[in-house]
Amino acid sequence: MKIIRISITIVLISMANLLFAGDGMWLPLLLKALNEGEMQSMGMKLTAEDIYSVNQGSLKDAIAHFGGFCTSEVISDQGLLLTNHHCGYGQIQSHSTLENNLLKDGFWAQSQDEELANPGLFARFIVRMDDVTDKILAGVTKDMDEKERQSVVDKNIEEYKGTLRLKEFHDVIIRPFYHGNQYFSFQTVTFNDVRLVGTPPESIGKFGADTDNWEWPRHTGDFSLFRIYAGPNNEPAEYAEENVPYKPKHFLPISLDGVEEGDFTMIFGFPGRTNQYLPASAVEQIVETLNPAKIEIREKALAILDEKMRADEEVRIQYASKFARIANYWKKWIGESQGLVKTKAIDKKKRFEEEFKMKNRSNPSNVSLLPQMDQLYKANESYAFTRDYFSEVASRNIELLSVSSILGRLVNRYENNGEDAYNGYLGRVKGYLKGFYKDYRPDIDQEVFAALTEMYVKNVNPMYVPDELKNIKGTKGFQMLASNLYGNSFISNEDKMMELLDLEPTAAIEKLKMDPAYMLSSAWSSMIDEKVNKPYNENKAQLDELQRKYMQAIIETFPEKRFYPDANSTMRVSYGQVNGYKPKDGVCYTPVTYLDGVIEKYVPGDYEFDVHPKLIELHESKDYGQYADTNGQVPVCFLGSNHTTGGNSGSPAIDAHGNLIGLNFDRVWEGTMSDINYDKSICRNIMVDARFVLFIIDKFAGASHLIEEMELVHPKGE
Ligand code: ARG
Ligand code: GLU
Numbered sequence: 001m002k003i004i005r006i007s008i009t010i011v012l013i014s015m016a017n018l019l020f021a022g023d024g025m026w027l028p029l030l031l032k033a034l035n036e037g038e039m040q041s042m043g044m045k046l047t048a049e050d051i052y053s054v055n056q057g058s059l060k061d062a063i064a065h066f067g068g069f070c071t072s073e074v075i076s077d078q079g080l081l082l083t084n085h086h087c088g089y090g091q092i093q094s095h096s097t098l099e100n101n102l103l104k105d106g107f108w109a110q111s112q113d114e115e116l117a118n119p120g121l122f123a124r125f126i127v128r129m130d131d132v133t134d135k136i137l138a139g140v141t142k143d144m145d146e147k148e149r150q151s152v153v154d155k156n157i158e159e160y161k162g163t164l165r166l167k168e169f170h171d172v173i174i175r176p177f178y179h180g181n182q183y184f185s186f187q188t189v190t191f192n193d194v195r196l197v198g199t200p201p202e203s204i205g206k207f208g209a210d211t212d213n214w215e216w217p218r219h220t221g222d223f224s225l226f227r228i229y230a231g232p233n234n235e236p237a238e239y240a241e242e243n244v245p246y247k248p249k250h251f252l253p254i255s256l257d258g259v260e261e262g263d264f265t266m267i268f269g270f271p272g273r274t275n276q277y278l279p280a281s282a283v284e285q286i287v288e289t290l291n292p293a294k295i296e297i298r299e300k301a302l303a304i305l306d307e308k309m310r311a312d313e314e315v316r317i318q319y320a321s322k323f324a325r326i327a328n329y330w331k332k333w334i335g336e337s338q339g340l341v342k343t344k345a346i347d348k349k350k351r352f353e354e355e356f357k358m359k360n361r362s363n364p365s366n367v368s369l370l371p372q373m374d375q376l377y378k379a380n381e382s383y384a385f386t387r388d389y390f391s392e393v394a395s396r397n398i399e400l401l402s403v404s405s406i407l408g409r410l411v412n413r414y415e416n417n418g419e420d421a422y423n424g425y426l427g428r429v430k431g432y433l434k435g436f437y438k439d440y441r442p443d444i445d446q447e448v449f450a451a452l453t454e455m456y457v458k459n460v461n462p463m464y465v466p467d468e469l470k471n472i473k474g475t476k477g478f479q480m481l482a483s484n485l486y487g488n489s490f491i492s493n494e495d496k497m498m499e500l501l502d503l504e505p506t507a508a509i510e511k512l513k514m515d516p517a518y519m520l521s522s523a524w525s526s527m528i529d530e531k532v533n534k535p536y537n538e539n540k541a542q543l544d545e546l547q548r549k550y551m552q553a554i555i556e557t558f559p560e561k562r563f564y565p566d567a568n569s570t571m572r573v574s575y576g577q578v579n580g581y582k583p584k585d586g587v588c589y590t591p592v593t594y595l596d597g598v599i600e601k602y603v604p605g606d607y608e609f610d611v612h613p614k615l616i617e618l619h620e621s622k623d624y625g626q627y628a629d630t631n632g633q634v635p636v637c638f639l640g641s642n643h644t645t646g647g648n649s650g651s652p653a654i655d656a657h658g659n660l661i662g663l664n665f666d667r668v669w670e671g672t673m674s675d676i677n678y679d680k681s682i683c684r685n686i687m688v689d690a691r692f693v694l695f696i697i698d699k700f701a702g703a704s705h706l707i708e709e710m711e712l713v714h715p716k717g718e
Pocket of ligand 1: 086208213214300324325328646649665666667
């Protein structure tokens, strides 16, 4: 039986009749068929071909996946690359020492030979993308089970890749879309010599830190500058001093004319993951069970860290970045749950499902997909809950246990792959541990351990509690356990641990296996693997199959609607407008913030809201040059209704003509549920205004040589 091919490109209905819903992360190569008309009706002056073309330079040639986790864009003909400060954070930190603290003071290379190399960092462009569904699903039939289907798909992918003759640094990535109903291939070219050019100090690049994270009004200059270097003939090459700046096929000119409410905006980048097509039952589970568990655990851990950080400046420095990481998603999940409730996402999904069932009343196999999914989500609930609970407690928040599990991997290398594999991995583990202990306080971690293991035992089904924790009673009991464990473990002590790793592998492993933290970690995780992950994954495989069929059925049931594929770290375009929003009754946010607002938030000496004296001076003298808005102020951030998610950080905000107007770096808190249920009324992305970026480079840093290599334009003729 031949499978039914869904062709979304045939859904070429009259778009003008559709009200723009605002959401969507669209595939650049399908814009012509699906979006061009609508984008132009919203004010865009470009064609789909200007955005994505295989034959000539187009916007896509200026967009690079930055290290695989963020987006970046080329803004000069010499490979100058713009991304967020929080995307370049690891590199900026790695070049920082106490004496030469780039995080604190910022950094501006005065010439190209001062630009700093970053081993391991890459910038990856998309050369072309193609619909390869027919090739990848060839031989797949409806009656195959999931295993068979996957093995045919895997074989087809291998075969297809084998037919391509790729040059060095070129690759092809094949990804499933619409939950496995379609496959697209992406030919990429990767540059491995990407150097740091400039960064503002943290007081600008991270202004407002965790307090302002996910919030509007925002005043963060979240940007940093890198440069792509190439070898001979402008081809990618490994780092070499003699490499030269890359000449891009396209770079983005930068608009000096700024934005007004209602202006067309487009975000071009690599969004990571969304879940737009979950059934109501799955959303309900997220709101009622999974998010609350994760939030509760992080809240506890953050409270402990916060208290310690406030009491001791050294601890604050050691834990600032860990705290930020834990707080980021803690805050996101709270906003997400609240937003899902506020926008009645579950009811909305239920109504959609009723309509789906109605329209499919003569197709019982489609109708049955929903109850089947509901039942499986229910069956998987306690596994999903325990999985999340375990991972938050043992892998993400108790440092001793997460390090133990890395050591567990080292032991596995030895036992499964032998001594060479062990020795190969050992160097990496030692390198990791060196960085780890620098910022590690066993006394603080011990407190986190006691509090979180107590929560685990209280909230998780006793079936999934490891023996070591079973008979512990009361807060005191957990504190005693923690004190014993941390007192007796090698792992919580840097010197003992490093000494242990210098032993012969067999002796080291023997000692490790006697370590109480190691023993707890390995017993706990093998129990979870066996009793939780195994059944969870079996259910998950069935759910994936149902979700694929449901996706296909949705598309066939509503041929008049356009559906965009969930984000999967591939290149996408979102579009919308510059727009404020009303977060709640009586409150109305305007879409642009100004430097005046930075000064309003200024708290001298504060680690989140301090302001650099130079910036205060520029504000006082109103020395804004060509970067002020029509009201005479320098804009800092602005809001848009573009659909974005994690991974879109660093994405360019592009105007109607293809010029850079800003840099995406966050979403508003009330709208973080857009990963599951986008709602035009409160989902907004947050961008740094391009003029603020230029103002900081030029007026604050005095790096006018960088401004000179850019192309500044006046598309509005202002
Ligand atoms: N919320 C943004 C994102 O999800 C920014 C995170 C970095 N900033 C911070 N204060 N943690 O990545
Ligand atoms: N800060 C996010 C990132 O690093 C973007 C914000 C979001 O999740 O939309 O990609």
